[in-house]
Amino acid sequence: MKRIGILTGGGDCPGLNNAVKWVVNTALDTDLEGKRGQSFECFGINDGWHGIVEVDPSNERSVQEHIRPLFKSTVRTWDRYGGTMLGTSRTNPFNPENDQSEKVISNMRALGFDVVIAIGGEDTLGVAAKLKAKGMNMIGIPKTIDLDLPGTEYCLGFESAVSIITEEVDRLRTTAGSHERVFVIETMGRHAGWLALEGGKATGAFIILIPEYEVNANYVCDLIKKGDDSGLRYEIIIVAEGCKICGGEECFQGKETDDFGHKLLGGVGERLAKIIKQKTGHDTRHVVLSHLQRGGPPSAYDRRMGRAFGIAAVDLIAREEFGKMVSYKDGRITYVDLETALGKLHTVDVDKEYDKEILNGPRELI
Template identity: 35%
Template sequence: MRIGILTGGGDVPGLNPCIKAVVNRVAHDGHEVVGLRRGWAALLQHDPDDPSSAAEWFQPLTPSSVRTIDRTGGTFLHTSRTNPSRVRAGEVPDHLASLAAGEGPFDFTRHALRVVEALGIDVLIPIGGDDTLSYALRMHEEGVPVIAIPKTMDNDVHGTDYCIGFSTAVTRGVQFIHNLRTSTGSHERIAVVELFGRYSGETSLVTAYLAGVDRAVISEVPFDVDRLGELLLADKRANPSNYSMLTVSEGATIAGGDMVVSGEEDAYGHRKLGGIGELTAALLKERTGEDMIVQVVGYLMRSGAPDSLDLMVATNYAVMAADLALEGSSGRMVALRGGTYTSVPMSATREGVKRVDVDELYDASQYRPKVRHVTGKPMFLY
């Protein structure tokens, strides 16, 4: 059997251990693994009529070649946000230019299927979030055997309680917040910490919950700046060190406003987020007169090696995915449900959205975590 493996979307700690575990699981039985470089871009950019292009887009993976990759974060296969079913006119490869009549976007899935067949790939194992796995589901529906592995530090892939990268992201966030307390307290300011999280505020919520942050703004609940300012000012005055702290999801919105975005849409219809922290701090300064510290944690949340939990989940997901592939399964996604490793139909990823349970986990009037009870909840309350 020849297995293709790829990573798409944002990088998270745990991807390299996951790749390594797949290779080690199947190689000793004589199966072959090929890495697709830069995610789904490999299937778009490779020209089967020009075999020389394969070296840039595909990499044979052996136990020897992956021996040390688990010692670092990120993905050594690289990644992209390419969607072969939605390619803009300016991004069409030269070898497909004759098929790109009009303004686009263009669907080159037929070409992607041709590449899979030309390479002799028997099953694909994509590691990704909602966007990457949405195209994985398309490939499955087109007849390609696919076993998916969920990863995203937002932990918002529907169908699983846990995605690779989430624990490390929260761990990093808690560490940075505790470190930032020294400067915030020394200067007697209000600190605004912007964390990743587009549509789900779980990263902001759980990080604030564990770090004991005064207030947390999440993507699910638009916030009133005046009310938030009053609360943070009261928190500061009640603190013997005369400071207060706020976490903000990058996808959070001010009541009546929109997400703070920039740049063009990517192949999945998303524009780059970032800036809500700066905007919130500026508005809070106007209202409170207090000096602010603004810290965008951003990419640092998903940099470096995984923590032990992400390392364990990544390894176990890889073993499960490899076993399903060798058994001849298709259209499945490995998952954690109720604390147990399992698999679910890949179609579960589009059967709903995964968001913070505001009623159970958040006080929307006080802008802070408020966990009513934990009995019966998943490990990360989500």
């Protein structure tokens, strides 16, 4: 009987619970147990890496607080809900100011985990890759609404977030048109502009600004004036939070950083809206979608991908192919080495997937 630990780390998003459910369902499938010749137990680790750092394996109350057994009956309805039923955190066991990686390893061994499945983005899977290097059995499932993880063409949460952006822009469009306003809508996207780009394409945004292409605010204003001249009553501008305008500086909400050294981005939409109002005279408003993009139930696509990623993770464990990240490439489920999560981020290729002249999606595809 092998013990599987499961955790979710980093920002929450729709699709996490689907992946957990299908890890449990697949691992505990009695028909598959006979075919595999091995059986599993599943345990949820509460609050990401924080849970495995804080648990005291010798204390029953501590174990009950941070670790919970998962059965098919436990997770039966989890796929209907957004967020993560296991909880999450941005704890970094390898934080150089407070390295607790050896404690994580000790706790994993004391709890009898044969393997831990980490569901997360570059930070969460980066920790998993480092633990792999220290001899621990790890499996990764990609999750980030930014879609910036290397080694995979899809990450859980992305399509749900794009759907939310589309819904919110549709609502804002009616008031923009009624009042002849310019709306600057700020999406998430620290280094990669996928959310802004795909959300902008889905909503027919007038201008889309992404971190991969630095633009002068004056040029944005010139495009707005051209739109006015062509008879547009209003303009929708979508800007990713990591965009650089006005001298190439990112906008931060403060100086504080998380456990992985990231500052909290935010404010580029407000800054751009002020410039547009000043230079064009338009009634200009800004809206920050913020955590709305992470909320709510998963889209149909994320439900299906969560299922596929969860099943594939157990397939890898059954084959004892540890140290891998489940991946989606060329239309099929596959896997790559966990170290891939530490590689160059998956960002928008502005020469192929962005029109620099109109600051939007490409006008030619073939």
